[in-house]
Amino acid sequence: MPLIETVQLTKRFGERTIVNSVSLTVQQNEIFGFLGKNGAGKSTFINMLTGIVRPSSGTIRLFDGDGNTAEWKRRIGVLPDYSTFYDSLTARDHLLYLSRVKGIRVTKKECDRILEEVGLAEHAGKRAKAFSFGMKKKLGIAQALLGDPELLFLDEPTSGVDVESSLQIQQLLLRLQKEGRTIFMTSHNLHEIEKICTRMAIMKAGTIAAAGSLSELQAKHRSWRTVTVRHAALADKPYELVSFVEGLGKHLEWREEALSLEVDDKRKVAALIRAFVHAGVDIYHVCGDEPSLERIFLEE
Amino acid sequence: MWAICIHEFIRLFRSVKSLITIAFIAGVSYWVSDLVNQAAGFISQHELTEGHALGVFALVMLFGPLFVFGLSHDMINREVSSRTVRFLVTRTSRFRIVLGKCFGVLLFWLCCMLVTFGTVLASVHTFDVKTFLECMSMLVYSVSLCLLLSVLIARPSYTMFGGIILGLFLPILGIWTLASSQPAAKWIGYLLPYAYLEKGEAYIGVIWLYALLFLAASALLFQRRDF
Numbered sequence: 001m002p003l004i005e006t007v008q009l010t011k012r013f014g015e016r017t018i019v020n021s022v023s024l025t026v027q028q029n030e031i032f033g034f035l036g037k038n039g040a041g042k043s044t045f046i047n048m049l050t051g052i053v054r055p056s057s058g059t060i061r062l063f064d065g066d067g068n069t070a071e072w073k074r075r076i077g078v079l080p081d082y083s084t085f086y087d088s089l090t091a092r093d094h095l096l097y098l099s100r101v102k103g104i105r106v107t108k109k110e111c112d113r114i115l116e117e118v119g120l121a122e123h124a125g126k127r128a129k130a131f132s133f134g135m136k137k138k139l140g141i142a143q144a145l146l147g148d149p150e151l152l153f154l155d156e157p158t159s160g161v162d163v164e165s166s167l168q169i170q171q172l173l174l175r176l177q178k179e180g181r182t183i184f185m186t187s188h189n190l191h192e193i194e195k196i197c198t199r200m201a202i203m204k205a206g207t208i209a210a211a212g213s214l215s216e217l218q219a220k221h222r223s224w225r226t227v228t229v230r231h232a233a234l235a236d237k238p239y240e241l242v243s244f245v246e247g248l249g250k251h252l253e254w255r256e257e258a259l260s261l262e263v264d265d266k267r268k269v270a271a272l273i274r275a276f277v278h279a280g281v282d283i284y285h286v287c288g289d290e291p292s293l294e295r296i297f298l299e300e
Numbered sequence: 301m302w303a304i305c306i307h308e309f310i311r312l313f314r315s316v317k318s319l320i321t322i323a324f325i326a327g328v329s330y331w332v333s334d335l336v337n338q339a340a341g342f343i344s345q346h347e348l349t350e351g352h353a354l355g356v357f358a359l360v361m362l363f364g365p366l367f368v369f370g371l372s373h374d375m376i377n378r379e380v381s382s383r384t385v386r387f388l389v390t391r392t393s394r395f396r397i398v399l400g401k402c403f404g405v406l407l408f409w410l411c412c413m414l415v416t417f418g419t420v421l422a423s424v425h426t427f428d429v430k431t432f433l434e435c436m437s438m439l440v441y442s443v444s445l446c447l448l449l450s451v452l453i454a455r456p457s458y459t460m461f462g463g464i465i466l467g468l469f470l471p472i473l474g475i476w477t478l479a480s481s482q483p484a485a486k487w488i489g490y491l492l493p494y495a496y497l498e499k500g501e502a503y504i505g506v507i508w509l510y511a512l513l514f515l516a517a518s519a520l521l522f523q524r525r526d527f
């Protein structure tokens with residue numbers, strides 16, 4: 001069942017089109033990663049889905065069109081970008097207040113449990129103004145988890161967070177997915193997206209440049225693969241070998257005992273090995289890599 | 301809506317500025333009612349009841365808008381500029397946010413008036429319902445105008461400046477419209493609460509209609525905003 005469906009969603013600010021006719025579907029129980037450079041339109045898109053920004057045109061359907069906007073708001077959890085909090089309220093007070101705004105009753109014990117999940121248990125009674133950027137981000141995630149939402153919108157949930165906390169948040173998101181929740185998240189951390197997301201989309205200049213699972217995106221980019229060859233140390237590289245290798249592919253990196261090269265045909269890998277053998281250079285190891293998300297991202 | 305209302309109400313009560321304002325209004329009202337009480341022998345019972353509330357009436361008419369703008373000029377744009385509004389709009393409807401904020405500030409002023417009239421009641425044992433309603437009408441008008449200003453202007457520093465100017469200017473304009481015989485004064489007077497307060501009775505309803513109009517305009521404008 002599609003939990004998020006947008007049809008030709010567009011946002012214009014004056015003359016500038018920030019999101020241009022984006023149609024996207026996110027299925028139930030997915031962790032959907034949304035990638036893009038700064039200013040690509042990721043946050044505007046997520047803000048339209050959550051009601052922070054009003055679309056200029058197009059439609060948004062959440063929960064397969066089941067229920068009205070007020071009901072949707074009760075079933076979603078949102079971590080907006082640039083989360084700022086009420087200086088005078090403690091972390092626990094924030095959760096109590098924001099749960100009441102949502103129209104749900106949450107006990108102090110429940111708030112403490114959520115704060116513990118994001119690693120803020122010992123700071124529950126501290127005022128938000130004393131929080132670091134990373135702690136505010138965790139509090140942002142905690143408030144998004146209020147009321148056990150079925151659908152989570154997280155705008156860069158791990159940016160500015162230390163490595164340990166980042167891993168803790170990733171584990172939390174995977175556990176939430178296991179429990180049946182759907183997560184729509186944006187991130188600049190490609191490794192994180194590659195690790196936890198079931199599907200992803202790359203946004204470029206307000207449009208979706210590519211979308212699908214990692215293997216689908218890799219299949220699209222499989223025409224080029226990176227070959228790494230470890231060989232015997234070469235003081236002087238034979239001229240014929242160098243000129244042959246240079247003509248085989250692109251992005252050649254050749255150090256003393258290792259070479260990496262992108263080739264667009266499997267047969268070129270065989271030709272590369274033959275050239276090394278012909279030149280009398282011993283090969284110790286050959287490996288071909290699938291295109292990484294980083295490469296796909298940069299190429300899209 | 302009620303969560304936002306209570307939050308705004310408590311926020312106002314936590315502020316030192318608000319407590320000073322309440323103490324000032326209650327103190328001056330008590331002093332005036334006590335003064336009037338000392339002259340009880342020279343005036344009729346009806347005038348005495350109105351006289352007891354004269355202090356609070358004069359304060360609210362002359363400084364009510366200034367107090368309201370001073371304390372609540374940023375009731376909406378504070379949340380917008382600090383981006384905490386994003387937590388609210390993703391949880392409840394924009395109309396409820398505007399209504400919650402407005403009710404929270406109104407609740408504060410209702411409490412302030414109850415404290416003030418309660419102080420007068422405790423000292424001279426009279427409660428002038430008519431003056432109480434007139435004061436509340438003036439405050440409702442000021443709060444809804446303040447709300448509209450806070451939705452219209454994005455920066456709290458601008459609404460603070462504009463609010464103080466408007467808070468000082470409104471009573472001066474009000475007095476001028478009542479005292480002047482110029483046709484312009486009459487027309488401007490229709491937009492302000494003073495003329496309706498002077499006419500009294502059902503005319504006070506027009507002030508509440510204006511307040512409703514400001515509230516509706518605020519809700520409509522807030523509905524169209526991006527955060």
